[in-house]
Amino acid sequence: MSTIAPSTNSSCLSGAFPVPLAEGFLCNPGFYCPNNTDAHPPEYCAPTTDCLLTRLQTVNNICPTPQGVYEPFVCPPGSFCAPGGQQLAPCPPGHFCPLGTAKPYACGATSICPAGSAREFVMDGFIFILVVDILLLGLFLEPVLRRAARGWARLLSAVSGKKLGSRDVEVGSERGDDGGGSGVSDAERSLRRFVASVGKCVGSGETGLAFGWEGLSLVLPTGKTILAAQSGFVGKGRMWAIMGGSGAGKSSFVNVLMGKTAHTTGTIYVNGEASQISRFKKLIGYVPQDDVLMAECTVRENIMHAASVRLPRAWTAAQRREHVDTLIACLGLAHVQHNLVGDALASAISGGQRKRVSIGLELAAAPMALFLDEPTSGLDASASLAIMGLLKQLSNLGVTVMCIIHQPRPEVLDFLDGLTLLHKGHQIYHGDMSGLMGHFSEMGFELSGKSNVADAVLDIISGHGIVPGTSAMPASALDSLLVSRWRPQALKIAADLSDREKHPAGHDLEALARSAASRGAPRLRQVYLCFIRSIKQQWIRKTSFLIEISVGAVAGLLIGLSLYQLKGMHFQGAYHAPFTILSSALNYTLVPQIGLLCSLAIGLAAAAPGVKTFGEEKQIYWREASSGHSRLAYYVGKVVATFPRLAISAMHFTTFYCVLATPWMPFWSMYLSNLLYFYCIYGLASIMSMLVRREDGPLMAMIVSLIIGVFGGYGPPLYLVKQWHLEWLWRLCPGIWLTEAYFDQHLAIMSHLYDLDLAASWTGYVRGRFAMDIGILLVIGTVYRVIAFGGLVFLNQAGRKR
Structure with missing residues (x-):
C-alpha cells in the first residue's frame, strides 16, 4: 500500500x-x-x-x-475533549456530544439524553402532537359517544318503562314538518313578518329598481348572433317572467342584462338613467339554476352566513337572527334547518329543499331586485306555488322580481305581471300577461280554449301550434312571422324608453349607491365569518385531515428510518488546518439529499389538500363575489383557516423525522423550515386549482411540487447550476431555500471542527443566512397566494360572473 x-x-x-x-x-x-x-x-x-x-x-x-x-x-461520539485536547471525558447526562465535540451541547428540557449520548432525541414534537391528537380524537369520537349515550338512555327507558322527555331524546322540530302542525295562519304570519323585515331593510315606499334596455344585443366574435337587438322595460315592484324554448337565449339575455356578459350593442337603464346593473350588485339577488351551496354547512348556517355578510351593517345580531328565522319558516325549512346541505352524492335534504335554500341565500340579503333562473325547477306543485307566492309578496312590497321560467303551471302564471318571450335570440313578445293571448290571436293562433296559455305559446313557437285552416307552417316561415309581427311593438318600446316618465324612479342613482354602500359587513368581519366557516368545513371533512397528517407522519417516519443508522452524522467535512490531512472521506451531499427527500415528501403530503382549499368551491366563490361579498375577505379567511392544518401537519412530519434521524439541526428551526415549505406547497396548489379542472388539480399540484422540489441544489448540484448561469431560476423555487436552510443549520454546530467555507464553496450554498432563507420561503408562499388570488378574480370570467 x-x-x-x-x-x-x-x-x-x-x-x-x-x-x-x-x-x-x-x-x-x-x-x-x-x-x-x-x-x-x-x-x-x-x-x-x-x-x-x-x-x-x-x-x-x-x-x-x-x-x-x-x-x-x-474526539469520538459520546465524549468531549476540553480545549487544549488533554482531557477526554464522557458526555454528561442532559447533554449530547457528536463527533469532535469540544464542549457538550445542552439538550432540551423534554429531550432524552442519558450519559454518553452522541445525539439528542427531542421529545418536544411528540408532546405537542400527543396533546393535539388526543384533542382531535376526543372531538372525533364526541358525536359517536353522544349517540351511544342516547342509545343507552333509550334502552334503559325501555327496560324501566319510563317515558323519555324532550330533554332525553331529540325530537320535534328536528324531524317534524313545519307545515304539519303550524297551520295556514302561522305560515301567513311568518310571511308577513318576513315582508316587514325586508321592508325595514330596503325602506318601504322607496323600494325597488326599474330596469330598461334599448337595442341590447350579443354577437360573438365569430359573427354568430346570440341575442338580436331588443328593447324592454320592467318597472319596480313588478314580477316578470322570461320564457322561451330550449336555446332561445333566456340565460344569455339575463347574463347580458345583469352585466355578467358584455353586450355588443345597446344601452341599459337603471331607474331611468343609463347605467350598469352590476353597479348595484349589493342590492340585487341572483339565484342560479344549479344549487351552489356550501355542502359542509347546515341549511341555517348557509342562510345565516349570507345574511351576516350582506344585510345592512347597522343591523344587530339579534335582528339578523330574527330575519333568518322568519325566512326559514317562510321557505318551509324549519324542520331541516340543522341538517347538513351535503352534495349530490350525500345530502340530508331533498332536491326541492336545496332549491329553497338556494333562494333563501338571496332573500336573506333583503334585495331590492331579484333575478332567478328557473326557481321552480325541482319543486313539486305545492312548493312551487309557495315560492312564487313569497316572490309575489316581495314584489308587492316593491322588490323587482325577474325569473326565467320553464313550463309554469296556470296558478304560477297568475302571479306574473309581465312576460318577455324569446325565440332563437329574438324578442317576440314583451309586455303584460294580459296582452299575451291577444298578440298571438292577432297572428291567427287560437288560445282561448287552452287551460295553460304558457304551454300553448311554447307549443306555437316550437312549431307544434297550427294556424286554423292551414297546414303545418315551415320553421323559417314561423320564425319570420313571430319576429316581424313583434317588430313594430319593439320599435315603439325603444321610442318610449327615451320618455323619462316611463321610468318611475324609486331612487336616483346616487341614493342607490349610498344604499349599496351601507350594505354588507365590514371587510374584517367578513374575514372572520369566512374563517369560521372554513374551519367548520375542515372539521366536517376531518377524515381527509386525518389522512393528511397521517401521510405526513409516515413520510417523516420513512425518511428518518432511512437515516437512523447514521446516528445523526449527516455531514463529514475537511478539518481545519493544519489538521486537514487527518480528514476522512468527505460527505457534502447528504444534507442536500435530505433537503430533496423532505421537499418531495412534503409536496406529496400537502399538494392534494392544498388544491381542495379552493378547487372544490370556486362556484361558491363566484356566486358570493358577484353578490357583493369581499373577494379579498373570502380569500384571506380561507387562507388563514389553513394555518392550523399546516401547523399540525408540519409538526407530525418533523417530529417523526427528527426522532429517528436525530439531525444536528435544532428541532424548532427544522419545524419552522418545514412549516414554511408546507405553506409554499399549499400556495402552489392553490394556483394549480385555478388553472386546471377540479378533477385534474390534485395530480397537477403533485407533479409541479415534485418539479420544484428537484430545484433544491442536489441534482444537478448547485455549483454546476452556477456554472450554467441559471442560479436565478433555482432561486425562484422554494426547494433551494429549504435545502440551504438545512445546510446552514446542520453545519452550524461543527464550525469549530470543519472548514465549512470550503463545504459551502464546493456545494454552492450560502451559509449564515438562515433568517433570510426562512424569510424568502415566507415570501414565495405569499407570492403564490397572491397569484392564486389573481387567478380566482380574473380567470374563467364566464364562470365567475353570476
Missing part, C-alpha cells in the same frame, strides 16, 4: 515516517492530543490498511485509534 519503507524507530503504527503538522504544541478544538507537547508536536501518520479502508467510507469512517503516538485523534 505504501512505498515508504517502514522504520523500527517510527512513532506510526504503519511504520511510516510521520509528517509534522506544527512546529510546537497545537491541538485544534474537538481533538484529543494527550501526547503532544512542544517537544512532540502533532504529527500525521500514514494509516494502516484497515484504517485507510475505514476512512474511505462515508459511514462510521473514523478509525478507532490514533495511527501514531503523536497523531491527534478526533
Whole structure:
C-alpha cells in the first residue's frame, strides 16, 4: 500500500515516517492530543490498511485509534475533549456530544439524553402532537359517544318503562314538518313578518329598481348572433317572467342584462338613467339554476352566513337572527334547518329543499331586485306555488322580481305581471300577461280554449301550434312571422324608453349607491365569518385531515428510518488546518439529499389538500363575489383557516423525522423550515386549482411540487447550476431555500471542527443566512397566494360572473 519503507524507530503504527503538522504544541478544538507537547508536536501518520479502508467510507469512517503516538485523534461520539485536547471525558447526562465535540451541547428540557449520548432525541414534537391528537380524537369520537349515550338512555327507558322527555331524546322540530302542525295562519304570519323585515331593510315606499334596455344585443366574435337587438322595460315592484324554448337565449339575455356578459350593442337603464346593473350588485339577488351551496354547512348556517355578510351593517345580531328565522319558516325549512346541505352524492335534504335554500341565500340579503333562473325547477306543485307566492309578496312590497321560467303551471302564471318571450335570440313578445293571448290571436293562433296559455305559446313557437285552416307552417316561415309581427311593438318600446316618465324612479342613482354602500359587513368581519366557516368545513371533512397528517407522519417516519443508522452524522467535512490531512472521506451531499427527500415528501403530503382549499368551491366563490361579498375577505379567511392544518401537519412530519434521524439541526428551526415549505406547497396548489379542472388539480399540484422540489441544489448540484448561469431560476423555487436552510443549520454546530467555507464553496450554498432563507420561503408562499388570488378574480370570467 505504501512505498515508504517502514522504520523500527517510527512513532506510526504503519511504520511510516510521520509528517509534522506544527512546529510546537497545537491541538485544534474537538481533538484529543494527550501526547503532544512542544517537544512532540502533532504529527500525521500514514494509516494502516484497515484504517485507510475505514476512512474511505462515508459511514462510521473514523478509525478507532490514533495511527501514531503523536497523531491527534478526533474526539469520538459520546465524549468531549476540553480545549487544549488533554482531557477526554464522557458526555454528561442532559447533554449530547457528536463527533469532535469540544464542549457538550445542552439538550432540551423534554429531550432524552442519558450519559454518553452522541445525539439528542427531542421529545418536544411528540408532546405537542400527543396533546393535539388526543384533542382531535376526543372531538372525533364526541358525536359517536353522544349517540351511544342516547342509545343507552333509550334502552334503559325501555327496560324501566319510563317515558323519555324532550330533554332525553331529540325530537320535534328536528324531524317534524313545519307545515304539519303550524297551520295556514302561522305560515301567513311568518310571511308577513318576513315582508316587514325586508321592508325595514330596503325602506318601504322607496323600494325597488326599474330596469330598461334599448337595442341590447350579443354577437360573438365569430359573427354568430346570440341575442338580436331588443328593447324592454320592467318597472319596480313588478314580477316578470322570461320564457322561451330550449336555446332561445333566456340565460344569455339575463347574463347580458345583469352585466355578467358584455353586450355588443345597446344601452341599459337603471331607474331611468343609463347605467350598469352590476353597479348595484349589493342590492340585487341572483339565484342560479344549479344549487351552489356550501355542502359542509347546515341549511341555517348557509342562510345565516349570507345574511351576516350582506344585510345592512347597522343591523344587530339579534335582528339578523330574527330575519333568518322568519325566512326559514317562510321557505318551509324549519324542520331541516340543522341538517347538513351535503352534495349530490350525500345530502340530508331533498332536491326541492336545496332549491329553497338556494333562494333563501338571496332573500336573506333583503334585495331590492331579484333575478332567478328557473326557481321552480325541482319543486313539486305545492312548493312551487309557495315560492312564487313569497316572490309575489316581495314584489308587492316593491322588490323587482325577474325569473326565467320553464313550463309554469296556470296558478304560477297568475302571479306574473309581465312576460318577455324569446325565440332563437329574438324578442317576440314583451309586455303584460294580459296582452299575451291577444298578440298571438292577432297572428291567427287560437288560445282561448287552452287551460295553460304558457304551454300553448311554447307549443306555437316550437312549431307544434297550427294556424286554423292551414297546414303545418315551415320553421323559417314561423320564425319570420313571430319576429316581424313583434317588430313594430319593439320599435315603439325603444321610442318610449327615451320618455323619462316611463321610468318611475324609486331612487336616483346616487341614493342607490349610498344604499349599496351601507350594505354588507365590514371587510374584517367578513374575514372572520369566512374563517369560521372554513374551519367548520375542515372539521366536517376531518377524515381527509386525518389522512393528511397521517401521510405526513409516515413520510417523516420513512425518511428518518432511512437515516437512523447514521446516528445523526449527516455531514463529514475537511478539518481545519493544519489538521486537514487527518480528514476522512468527505460527505457534502447528504444534507442536500435530505433537503430533496423532505421537499418531495412534503409536496406529496400537502399538494392534494392544498388544491381542495379552493378547487372544490370556486362556484361558491363566484356566486358570493358577484353578490357583493369581499373577494379579498373570502380569500384571506380561507387562507388563514389553513394555518392550523399546516401547523399540525408540519409538526407530525418533523417530529417523526427528527426522532429517528436525530439531525444536528435544532428541532424548532427544522419545524419552522418545514412549516414554511408546507405553506409554499399549499400556495402552489392553490394556483394549480385555478388553472386546471377540479378533477385534474390534485395530480397537477403533485407533479409541479415534485418539479420544484428537484430545484433544491442536489441534482444537478448547485455549483454546476452556477456554472450554467441559471442560479436565478433555482432561486425562484422554494426547494433551494429549504435545502440551504438545512445546510446552514446542520453545519452550524461543527464550525469549530470543519472548514465549512470550503463545504459551502464546493456545494454552492450560502451559509449564515438562515433568517433570510426562512424569510424568502415566507415570501414565495405569499407570492403564490397572491397569484392564486389573481387567478380566482380574473380567470374563467364566464364562470365567475353570476
